Amino acid sequence: MNRVELLSDRIAAAHLDRRRNRELQRQERIFNANVRTIGIDTDALDHQVEEKRNKEEAEARALKEYTDGLICSDRTACLLEHRQKKDKRLLEEAIVGFRQQFQQPSSRREFDLNDPELLKKQDGVRILPGLPGEDLHSRERTRRQREQLRDWSIQQQLELEHAKELQTLEDQQYDQSQLALDSRALELQKMEEEHKRATAIAIKDFNQALAAEVIKRQENERRKEEENNQADVLNQMQGELLSESPQRVPGLTRVRRDCYKGLTPQQLMHYTNYQQQQAEEKRRARVQQREEELQQDRERLALARAALLQERRQARISKELRRALDNTNTQLAQIQKAQRSYLEKEVYPNIPDESYFAQFNKTSR
Numbered sequence: 001m002n003r004v005e006l007l008s009d010r011i012a013a014a015h016l017d018r019r020r021n022r023e024l025q026r027q028e029r030i031f032n033a034n035v036r037t038i039g040i041d042t043d044a045l046d047h048q049v050e051e052k053r054n055k056e057e058a059e060a061r062a063l064k065e066y067t068d069g070l071i072c073s074d075r076t077a078c079l080l081e082h083r084q085k086k087d088k089r090l091l092e093e094a095i096v097g098f099r100q101q102f103q104q105p106s107s108r109r110e111f112d113l114n115d116p117e118l119l120k121k122q123d124g125v126r127i128l129p130g131l132p133g134e135d136l137h138s139r140e141r142t143r144r145q146r147e148q149l150r151d152w153s154i155q156q157q158l159e160l161e162h163a164k165e166l167q168t169l170e171d172q173q174y175d176q177s178q179l180a181l182d183s184r185a186l187e188l189q190k191m192e193e194e195h196k197r198a199t200a201i202a203i204k205d206f207n208q209a210l211a212a213e214v215i216k217r218q219e220n221e222r223r224k225e226e227e228n229n230q231a232d233v234l235n236q237m238q239g240e241l242l243s244e245s246p247q248r249v250p251g252l253t254r255v256r257r258d259c260y261k262g263l264t265p266q267q268l269m270h271y272t273n274y275q276q277q278q279a280e281e282k283r284r285a286r287v288q289q290r291e292e293e294l295q296q297d298r299e300r301l302a303l304a305r306a307a308l309l310q311e312r313r314q315a316r317i318s319k320e321l322r323r324a325l326d327n328t329n330t331q332l333a334q335i336q337k338a339q340r341s342y343l344e345k346e347v348y349p350n351i352p353d354e355s356y357f358a359q360f361n362k363t364s365r
Contacts, residue, residue: 218290222283229279233272 214294218287221290222287225283225286226279229276229283233275233279
């Protein structure tokens, strides 16, 4: 089969060859170091300036044609409006002339539906019911208008009173709700204060009971320690007396001090007082140490309570700051969303997509 070659195909092939040759010449001119021009391509710049000038002239011509079209349209609209007014005036004049010529009052059917020719049959001078332009039913119409206005005013007054009653009822309900809320708030505040007071009283009683228990325990320990010290002194003295002369000690509580290894009673009393002083100093040191331990326990308890309160206060402040930060972030997100929507709809309605960027980098330019 012979191939049929169309004129459009030959034109397209010639255009494609011309573009290919022009591109090859341009590449040879650019990539050939012997022919390449270093600096600004003045021909290209002149060509760009010429294209820009031609584009501006084409836009100016299009704008002028558009303005000429608008002026022509305005003129046509004015002519059509003038013609429409003229036709309307002529039509109204024709209607008035037709009514004056063919629709006389004597020929109207409104005078008597049963006998339209009644006025023509009447003889003599007719007495008109009133002067020309006089309104015979003005009094009746005025009376009806007054009655209608009175009814309207009464209805408006009733509506206004009803609206006032509704507003008063709403105000009363609002006041009652506010009073109920205030009373509930006062009750909650009172309950909270009573709870705090009861908690403070319970803590105070617990602290007092704990202090009393500690004091009682210290007193019992002191008494036991004194008894132990006295028992130790007596046991030591009795042991010494028994080791020296067991037959001279009739009991555990009776001691013959005048026969203690040749010591005088004053020396024996001095020795006993010295041992009691040592026991008293030892007991006093233990009591002081226990008081210091109790004071340290109190200080640790106070520090722990203060640390707990500080931790709760810090947690509450952190929670408030977090809530404020969340509210600020929400507001900023709403503002940013509104700004983005405004930019997409008003400022940048045509956002470039892949088809816009796909038109570049197709050649070696």
